[in-house]
Amino acid sequence: LEARLPAEFELIARHFKRLAGQGALGLADDAAVITPPANRQLVISADAMVQGVHFLPDDPPNTIGRKLLRANLSDLAAMGADPLGYLITVSVPKATPDAWFAGFAAGLAEDQAHFGLSLLGGDTTSTPGPISLSATVLGHVAPGAALTRAGARAGDGIFVTGTIGDGALGLRALRGEIADPDGFLASRYQLPQPRLGLALAGIASAAMDVSDGLLQDLAHLCRASGVGAQVQAALVPRSAAARAAGPAWLPLCLTGGDDYELLLAVPASAEAALLAESARAQVPIMRIGRFVADPACFELFDARGQTMTIPQAGWSHF
Amino acid sequence: LEARLPAEFELIARHFKRLAGQGALGLADDAAVITPPANRQLVISADAMVQGVHFLPDDPPNTIGRKLLRANLSDLAAMGADPLGYLITVSVPKATPDAWFAGFAAGLAEDQAHFGLSLLGGDTTSTPGPISLSATVLGHVAPGAALTRAGARAGDGIFVTGTIGDGALGLRALRGEIADPDGFLASRYQLPQPRLGLALAGIASAAMDVSDGLLQDLAHLCRASGVGAQVQAALVPRSAAARAAGPAWLPLCLTGGDDYELLLAVPASAEAALLAESARAQVPIMRIGRFVADPACFELFDARGQTMTIPQAGWSHF
Numbered sequence: 001l002e003a004r005l006p007a008e009f010e011l012i013a014r015h016f017k018r019l020a021g022q023g024a025l026g027l028a029d030d031a032a033v034i035t036p037p038a039n040r041q042l043v044i045s046a047d048a049m050v051q052g053v054h055f056l057p058d059d060p061p062n063t064i065g066r067k068l069l070r071a072n073l074s075d076l077a078a079m080g081a082d083p084l085g086y087l088i089t090v091s092v093p094k095a096t097p098d099a100w101f102a103g104f105a106a107g108l109a110e111d112q113a114h115f116g117l118s119l120l121g122g123d124t125t126s127t128p129g130p131i132s133l134s135a136t137v138l139g140h141v142a143p144g145a146a147l148t149r150a151g152a153r154a155g156d157g158i159f160v161t162g163t164i165g166d167g168a169l170g171l172r173a174l175r176g177e178i179a180d181p182d183g184f185l186a187s188r189y190q191l192p193q194p195r196l197g198l199a200l201a202g203i204a205s206a207a208m209d210v211s212d213g214l215l216q217d218l219a220h221l222c223r224a225s226g227v228g229a230q231v232q233a234a235l236v237p238r239s240a241a242a243r244a245a246g247p248a249w250l251p252l253c254l255t256g257g258d259d260y261e262l263l264l265a266v267p268a269s270a271e272a273a274l275l276a277e278s279a280r281a282q283v284p285i286m287r288i289g290r291f292v293a294d295p296a297c298f299e300l301f302d303a304r305g306q307t308m309t310i311p312q313a314g315w316s317h318f
Numbered sequence: 319l320e321a322r323l324p325a326e327f328e329l330i331a332r333h334f335k336r337l338a339g340q341g342a343l344g345l346a347d348d349a350a351v352i353t354p355p356a357n358r359q360l361v362i363s364a365d366a367m368v369q370g371v372h373f374l375p376d377d378p379p380n381t382i383g384r385k386l387l388r389a390n391l392s393d394l395a396a397m398g399a400d401p402l403g404y405l406i407t408v409s410v411p412k413a414t415p416d417a418w419f420a421g422f423a424a425g426l427a428e429d430q431a432h433f434g435l436s437l438l439g440g441d442t443t444s445t446p447g448p449i450s451l452s453a454t455v456l457g458h459v460a461p462g463a464a465l466t467r468a469g470a471r472a473g474d475g476i477f478v479t480g481t482i483g484d485g486a487l488g489l490r491a492l493r494g495e496i497a498d499p500d501g502f503l504a505s506r507y508q509l510p511q512p513r514l515g516l517a518l519a520g521i522a523s524a525a526m527d528v529s530d531g532l533l534q535d536l537a538h539l540c541r542a543s544g545v546g547a548q549v550q551a552a553l554v555p556r557s558a559a560a561r562a563a564g565p566a567w568l569p570l571c572l573t574g575g576d577d578y579e580l581l582l583a584v585p586a587s588a589e590a591a592l593l594a595e596s597a598r599a600q601v602p603i604m605r606i607g608r609f610v611a612d613p614a615c616f617e618l619f620d621a622r623g624q625t626m627t628i629p630q631a632g633w634s635h636f
Contacts, residue, residue, distance in 0.1 A: 030396040046454060091368050127371060129368070129445065129447020150347075
């Protein structure tokens with residue numbers, strides 16, 4: 001019983017029960033029971049987040065669960081899947097106030113409504129350490145239509161959604177290292193925007209979400225597809241706030257992570273369809289380079305066409 | 319990037335990739351893609367475990383992941399579901415040695431083979447705190463056949479599988495508070511035995527797994543079913559090791575948790591079928607009492623028919 005919060009059941013009833021969807025059995029049984037959507041494949045992703053590592057101790061509880069949920073939804077978006085439901089585990093210190101749970105659940109409620117999914121189950125435990133969370137998100141996709149990292153071909157364009165670097169800069173802004181007068185960068189760190197709703201099947205030859213840093217993630221996609229890449233740094237879309245931070249922060253933007261944008265490989269023949277889909281879904285998409293046949297080629301160019309080197313610990317691993 | 323273990327990808331490839339099953343995409347993509355079994359419902363459960371709360375710092379890494387997996391499999395067993403796959407999140411200190419991961423994954427490999435499921439995905443992160451794990455397990459069941467906590471009726475027998483109390487005693491044995499010469503109690507704490515493989519559809523009117531303590535979990539089942547319960551303490555099956563600990567430990571056996579046995583409601587008309595299934599599956603099942611109509615009745619009797627009171631913090635909550 002020391003393994004459980006003393007009032008775990010009341011706590012679940014008070015804050016989480018209203019999040020429960022069809023099949024969740026009111027969060028009061030041993031497991032959820034769902035009927036999978038007919039003629040669809042299931043897409044499933046799990047992420048963990050730890051206080052002080054993935055979010056800050058001062059982050060509002062309202063955003064913490066949403067960030068976790070959105071990180072998982074970004075994985076679904078990268079597979080071209082539609083969200084269905086999620087499970088969440090919450091390990092918090094025993095002294096965590098009720099208001100923390102209220103804010104945490106209220107944030108999840110907002111995002112459930114916005115993204116169209118519901119809570120299926122989970123677990124609530126105490127921890128002697130920092131808050132530790134995990135979520136598993138289920139989605140669905142037409143059979144065979146899931147986008148993977150493995151389909152990029154030489155000649156395909158490299159595209160990204162939205163703007164790159166805001167999340168990493170937002171972390172520095174929250175630490176007081178960068179000015180962030182209107183809080184835009186901080187909000188991008190605390191509440192990423194998963195790019196659900198783009199119909200990319202038949203358009204993208206490969207896709208992944210950018211969570212570990214654009215260049216590292218591009219290297220993963222190249223390795224999975226057996227190709228190389230050439231990227232024009234000047235074409236990488238950055239927000240007005242990121243540009244205002246100055247050119248010294250460009251390397252961090254390209255490698256910092258926490259973007260939760262999509263990285264796409266798109267053959268030239270599908271670029272017109274991609275731009276039409278970008279306009280329809282109102283998701284900005286930019287071409288930042290191209291995939292090349294040589295898997296050993298991984299080049300970043302500046303505006304003058306000079307090769308750039310990004311000083312970044314760990315970069316040599318990739 | 320500080321959000322990831324420096325060598326996360328190598329680590330996943332080295333230890334976890336061999337656990338990956340069909341649809342896991344080699345653990346190298348954003349999510350798993352699985353085709354759900356035809357004409358089945360999905361059963362999904364998630365649990366979290368924290369070092370120092372759910373397992374001990376000295377527990378061998380080989381058992382830690384297995385305990386987590388088995389706790390979830392016990393939830394599937396309680397729903398009458400067959401296992402399909404699981405996702406796991408692992409948050410560990412940066413200094414965690416490679417041998418820890420090797421032992422952790424080797425334990426999971428054993429249990430995957432034994433219980434017939436495979437790894438679909440997950441996440442590996444660092445934490446400044448204690449090891450924090452979560453797992454989500456997917457199973458499947460014939461449509462409408464999932465057992466819930468809500469179906470017990472007055473007159474149904476209360477049954478439990480296996481023996482009760484070993485896990486809670488095992489924790490005390492590992493702390494040196496109880497003798498455990500052959501390590502049986504400790505092994506029951508570290509490696510619970512999920513009661514998969516019993517065909518209970520059409521036999522049990524309600525089921526749940528015993529994880530928070532027999533009496534508390536029975537109270538949950540009563541509340542979900544709108545019935546009361548009368549339990550004969552002397553009929554609650556205890557192992558030879560638990561009986562050898564002496565009568566002073568009986569209250570802990572009844573309330574201590576970590577049993578991962580099944581608690582069943584079975585109408586008299588199905589008792590013969592239950593006993594036949596118990597023999598077929600070679601899972602011992604004992605009748606310990608009966609459900610009664612009055613939801614306010616929750617009674618425990620000793621061998622002389624006297625009402626027993628169990629001193630247990632938190633008991634008044636239920």
